[in-house]
Amino acid sequence: MGLPGDASGPGAVDEIPTRRSFVARAARARAAFHRVSRSFSGVGRRLALLSAVSVVAGIAEAALFALVAAISVSLSQGSGVASLTWGASDAEIALGPAFVVALALTLVRAGMQLWLSYLPARLSADAVTTLRHRLFAAFSDASWEIKSREREGGFQTLMTANAEAASLAVVGLGRAIAWGLLFVSLLATAIVISAVAALVLAIAAVVLLLALLPLGKIIRRNSEAVSAKNVDYAGSIQEVAVLAEELEAFGPSPSFRDGLDQRTDALRHHLLVARFLGNGVGTVFQSVALLLLVAALAVVWALDVGDLASLAAVVLILVRSLSYGQQLQTSLNMVDQQLPYLTQLETAIDHYEAHHEQDGSEPLHGIGRIGLESVQFAYTPERQVLDEVTFEVGSGEVVGIVGPSGAGKSTITQMLLRLRRPDAGLVTVDGRDAAQFRRADWRRRVAYVPQTPQLVWGSVAENIRFFRDDITDEALRDAARRAGLHDEIVGLPDGYATRLGQRSSGLSGGQRQRLCLARALAADPDVLVLDEPTSSLDVRAEVLVQETIASLRPGVIVFLVAHRLSTLSVCDRVMVVVDGRVQDFDTVDRLQLQNSFFGEVSEITRAQTL
Numbered sequence: 001m002g003l004p005g006d007a008s009g010p011g012a013v014d015e016i017p018t019r020r021s022f023v024a025r026a027a028r029a030r031a032a033f034h035r036v037s038r039s040f041s042g043v044g045r046r047l048a049l050l051s052a053v054s055v056v057a058g059i060a061e062a063a064l065f066a067l068v069a070a071i072s073v074s075l076s077q078g079s080g081v082a083s084l085t086w087g088a089s090d091a092e093i094a095l096g097p098a099f100v101v102a103l104a105l106t107l108v109r110a111g112m113q114l115w116l117s118y119l120p121a122r123l124s125a126d127a128v129t130t131l132r133h134r135l136f137a138a139f140s141d142a143s144w145e146i147k148s149r150e151r152e153g154g155f156q157t158l159m160t161a162n163a164e165a166a167s168l169a170v171v172g173l174g175r176a177i178a179w180g181l182l183f184v185s186l187l188a189t190a191i192v193i194s195a196v197a198a199l200v201l202a203i204a205a206v207v208l209l210l211a212l213l214p215l216g217k218i219i220r221r222n223s224e225a226v227s228a229k230n231v232d233y234a235g236s237i238q239e240v241a242v243l244a245e246e247l248e249a250f251g252p253s254p255s256f257r258d259g260l261d262q263r264t265d266a267l268r269h270h271l272l273v274a275r276f277l278g279n280g281v282g283t284v285f286q287s288v289a290l291l292l293l294v295a296a297l298a299v300v301w302a303l304d305v306g307d308l309a310s311l312a313a314v315v316l317i318l319v320r321s322l323s324y325g326q327q328l329q330t331s332l333n334m335v336d337q338q339l340p341y342l343t344q345l346e347t348a349i350d351h352y353e354a355h356h357e358q359d360g361s362e363p364l365h366g367i368g369r370i371g372l373e374s375v376q377f378a379y380t381p382e383r384q385v386l387d388e389v390t391f392e393v394g395s396g397e398v399v400g401i402v403g404p405s406g407a408g409k410s411t412i413t414q415m416l417l418r419l420r421r422p423d424a425g426l427v428t429v430d431g432r433d434a435a436q437f438r439r440a441d442w443r444r445r446v447a448y449v450p451q452t453p454q455l456v457w458g459s460v461a462e463n464i465r466f467f468r469d470d471i472t473d474e475a476l477r478d479a480a481r482r483a484g485l486h487d488e489i490v491g492l493p494d495g496y497a498t499r500l501g502q503r504s505s506g507l508s509g510g511q512r513q514r515l516c517l518a519r520a521l522a523a524d525p526d527v528l529v530l531d532e533p534t535s536s537l538d539v540r541a542e543v544l545v546q547e548t549i550a551s552l553r554p555g556v557i558v559f560l561v562a563h564r565l566s567t568l569s570v571c572d573r574v575m576v577v578v579d580g581r582v583q584d585f586d587t588v589d590r591l592q593l594q595n596s597f598f599g600e601v602s603e604i605t606r607a608q609t610l
């Protein structure tokens, strides 16, 4: 994944047109809906419902205002009849029925308004839930190549903060439609009641909306900056959490603290602008709207149009419609503010989906032989990391992989685990291309114990089972026995149900490593890849693990990346990797005589143990 701000990665924000026109804004809103509509089905139906409810609510409200105005005038004149004027036609209604109709309209309006609160909320909740599912699925299915480049905290930010912001963008879009249609419905009704009065006021409202448009651009630009910086910021925060132990021990340098403080400060300005504009625009709108209303009324008075009841109705309706206009403006600002987060989320999904992990279609029932055939691989074009690597290992063999730091040992294990694909050459299984086989089967047959074992929040049993529901309690106990951990687990306060944390796990480094060995053994693999499995173990535990490895014969192939020669005592053969090539692949005894790297390391080890 590209880092935030990197135009190629999910952190990048799409090019958004910056013209200050309604056309550009409408194009953005359309693009947003297009993106949102990909996130869940039935969006068209729901928007149609939202629009219909908005129009009905607007007409009900306008009719209510007209009736209230007519009743008020009638009461002030002491007449028992309310006179309603709708354009050229007049209607009269007795006060009793008029009150009943007013009450009914109030209830209809209340019901519609509640519905209008519910629909955007539902739209938003559905959209964000689906977005989160899509993002998680896209990330899970993305290749290791992409995942391994993921910035710490980047994915978390997308799943939490960005998803939250995207939900606000969808609420904003829904509300903008509702307030916009309410505004238009009220205005249309006002025009029917008194065309001149309403038109004068409508023009005033449109002028006001247009005048406030540039603010949207400022809000959007500010949000784009915040959205990109947030992912970066989350990365830095995550780093603090990940490095907590080392920071505690070493103490962070002033420059480290200053760096983080500067990142925190850099967000301050954007946050201030966002919050101020978010609230300030509404206040400005209200004040200017009232000014325009007074000015427009003065024009109506000067033109001498309309009777008292219709003028009162138009004023009531327009004051209300101006408030919807303000809410429309606020909603559009909210969309402007939150849309970059939604865009960033969609960009990330597209990025992960474009790098989908390729799978094979054939089932894999077992592995008898595994190897690499003329494998070439480079992480970057400048440096070849594996160069014509070829070997094959058969069932029951325990193979060591040694070599200088950076020689390519871990890269070979990543090939065997199918975490990376060769640029040229093949990973072979029983003479066939491994890429043909289903990954799910591969993961089941090829197990891995990393150098730094990771625990998950949960019990000891859950840590061994590691989300593979089909592993029985008996199988995981058996795996713990084979990893030499069973007796220690039984000695824990709650045995296999003892809860473990990720960091302060209550287990020693050696116990954690053996727990991960049990995790690897639990599914009864055909191939076991161990990256320096005894690095955290004392001599007694090391012997225990070596016995476990030896006991896996004859059915299992074991690859053992080793830095210490003591680890290699169980190996049938050892592969010496130097500069991305297999320099030698032979027994320990022969390597000691013929391989310069191996001989040198043996010498150093011997001198150290004397």
Ligand SMILES: Nc1ncnc2c1ncn2[C@@H]1O[C@H](COP(=O)(O)OP(=O)(O)OP(=O)(O)O)[C@@H](O)[C@H]1O
Residues within 6 Å of the ligand: 148, 379, 380, 385, 403, 404, 405, 406, 407, 408, 409, 410, 411, 412
């Ligand atoms: N993700 C990566 N991106 C770019 N280069 C990488 C990446 N991972 C490893 N390399 C480079 O590839 C080379 C081989 O790395 P690899 O981790 O396979 O070596 P290694 O033999 O396992 O080293 P060590 O014993 O130190 O763990 C090194 O030069 C390393 O810098």
